[in-house]
Amino acid sequence: MAPPSFDCAALLCAEDNTSVMGFDDEVDEAMDDTQQHHHHDGSNQNHGFLGDFLMGFPLQSDECLRMLIERESYHVPKEGYLMRLQSGVLDLSVRRDAVDWIGKVHAHYSFGPLSAYLSVNYLDRFLSAYELPQGKLWMMQLLSVACLSLAAKMEETEVPLTLDLQQVGESKFVFESRTIQRMELLVLSTLNWRMQAVTPFSFIDYFLQRINDGKPPPRSSICRSIGLILNTIKGVEFLEFRPSEVAAAVAISVLGETQVLDINKAVSCCLFVEKERVLRCYEQIQEMVLMSKPVKGVSASVSSVPQSPIGVLDAACLSYKSDDITVGSCANSHTTPSPKRRKLNR
Numbered sequence: 001m002a003p004p005s006f007d008c009a010a011l012l013c014a015e016d017n018t019s020v021m022g023f024d025d026e027v028d029e030a031m032d033d034t035q036q037h038h039h040h041d042g043s044n045q046n047h048g049f050l051g052d053f054l055m056g057f058p059l060q061s062d063e064c065l066r067m068l069i070e071r072e073s074y075h076v077p078k079e080g081y082l083m084r085l086q087s088g089v090l091d092l093s094v095r096r097d098a099v100d101w102i103g104k105v106h107a108h109y110s111f112g113p114l115s116a117y118l119s120v121n122y123l124d125r126f127l128s129a130y131e132l133p134q135g136k137l138w139m140m141q142l143l144s145v146a147c148l149s150l151a152a153k154m155e156e157t158e159v160p161l162t163l164d165l166q167q168v169g170e171s172k173f174v175f176e177s178r179t180i181q182r183m184e185l186l187v188l189s190t191l192n193w194r195m196q197a198v199t200p201f202s203f204i205d206y207f208l209q210r211i212n213d214g215k216p217p218p219r220s221s222i223c224r225s226i227g228l229i230l231n232t233i234k235g236v237e238f239l240e241f242r243p244s245e246v247a248a249a250v251a252i253s254v255l256g257e258t259q260v261l262d263i264n265k266a267v268s269c270c271l272f273v274e275k276e277r278v279l280r281c282y283e284q285i286q287e288m289v290l291m292s293k294p295v296k297g298v299s300a301s302v303s304s305v306p307q308s309p310i311g312v313l314d315a316a317c318l319s320y321k322s323d324d325i326t327v328g329s330c331a332n333s334h335t336t337p338s339p340k341r342r343k344l345n346r
Contacts (some may be wrong), residue, residue, distance in 0.1 A: 203247035292310035
């Protein structure tokens with residue numbers, strides 16, 4: 001199917017950017033006054049390290065969390081998408097190649113973690129609702145370019161030209177800007193313009209603090225959480241779970257690596273989520289972590305090489321034992337100041 005025939009000179013997102021979580025006005029009013037008017041200074045705007053950003057906020061209220069969870073169903077792929085991927089109706093390798101390319105471009109331009117997550121989120125949501133023509137690989141690459149471009153426009157202060165964006169990562173096809181804009185509009189309309197998606201980043205600080213007996217989590221825990229969340233977008237097994245469930249499972253996994261946790265008690269601290277689903281997600285994360293551990297006897301220099309483009313981001317966050325080492329590596333991985341990082345769907 002050819003892209004839509006309408007014209008577009010410039011792409012503008014119609015969402016109100018003052019509502020950082022995509023809430024309606026009446027929902028925004030329910031947020032704590034301290035959250036709604038909290039002042040952000042430059043210290044919380046590091047381009048690549050969400051830890052400082054998340055720690056700059058007071059903990060969101062239970063009511064705010066509940067409303068986020070109510071809205072997250074609007075920002076996940078349609079039901080049946082995972083089954084279509086696993087059954088072969090949709091080609092898993094095509095999705096994998098698309099995510100791989102997004103990771104390469106994302107790392108090349110040092111975009112923030114949320115841009116990576118949103119790019120793949122848009123890709124999966126679109127594929128779950130719109131059937132691309134079979135055998136036309138250029139359509140999938142065009143979709144990947146459009147999704148990454150849209151995510152960058154939502155979250156980055158500096159966005160490369162689409163021509164530059166698509167020439168990274170050994171792209172097989174190069175599209176005119178006009179063609180990419182038409183694809184962006186098709187993605188926007190297919191996703192009902194819901195681009196400020198609720199993601200695991202919306203919940204992670206809340207669950208970390210709840211499970212940690214109300215104590216603010218160390219930066220190393222947030223950095224490690226970011227790495228695990230990004231890892232979950234690579235495969236398809238985590239498509240089964242909602243963002244809140246992924247965040248709760250990640251929080252339990254991260255805190256369980258540095259302290260003794262009663263898993264059942266920790267799950268009980270996670271409000272408004274289904275405990276059994278969180279436990280299943282937790283088991284998936286444990287399996288993922290186990291598989292990512294280097295094999296004994298392999299040199300540190302070899303084992304530290306990221307196994308995928310998105311692994312470039314993970315590599316900065318996996319050594320979390322030392323706050324000084326971890327925070328330094330994560331914070332220095334992206335040095336460009338980014339005021340727009342405040343738009344994270346907190």
